[in-house]
Amino acid sequence: MSHVVLVHGAWAGPWVWDAILTPLRAAGHTPHPLSLPAVGAWGEDDVTVDDVAGVIADHVTELDDEVILVGHSGGGIVVTQVAEILPDRVTGVAYVAGMMLPSGVDFGMLCNGLGLEPPVGISAWLEPTDDGRGTVVPPEAGAAVFFHEASAADAIGAARRLVPQLETARLMAPTWTAERFGTVPRLYIEAALDRSVPIATQREMQRLTPGASVVTLESDHAPQLSASGELAAALVRWCSSLA
Helix, strand or coil, X not given: CCEEEEECCCCCCHHHHHHHXXXXXXXXXXXXXXXXXXXXXXXXXXXXXXXXXXXXHHHHHCCCCCEEEEXXXXXXXXXXXXXXXXXXXXXXXXXXXXXXXXXXXXXXXXXXXXXXXXXXXXXXXXXXXXXXXXXXXXXXXXXXXXXXXXXXXXXXXXHHHCCCEEHHHCCCCCCCCCCCHHHCCEEEEEECCCCCCCHHHHHHHHHHCCCCEEEEECCCCCHHHHCHHHHHHHHHHXXXXXX
């Protein structure tokens, strides 16, 4: 039916989508779990939101059928920017506990606007990389903040797979317009037990960027692990409705 481009968040990788691939294929969709630049390793130059979105946009332009974007966590910033670049190629955009941010607003600004005392979520536990340009999530913090509703084995395994992240490719803000991104159908999948992107911030993003259909999951920040069946069903249902 459609190509479903899956975009991971900070410190993660395409592996976060592993449990979702088979249900998407079974429903007739073709999943594309992609890797983002500046995750795991980087060069001397900083990486901007345009650089990251450009990688995904280049992949989208090579596909020959309907394209649906799905962004997890900070990957939400990326899919927003891609939909702004290619509104005529993108059939829909879904956010999984994702950053569906207003134009020009980053996550820190959103939290400040809500009066949340910093640091919010995983930020309290981040450690700098040797070059000072990136951050690392200690495995214990990853398991406790990102994956706490998954089984112990899954939580520990996922936390150990997290890699360093370049900060300029994480602390990003999308720039979008109502005439382009604003015309693309959207789905927001809430993670009600999220300790990283708290539910208050998820709902504030929905208020500030209205128009998305909403599904609520009783999951942590990574429903791909802790509520994979429910997440897959919600994505398949929505993607198939767009086809």
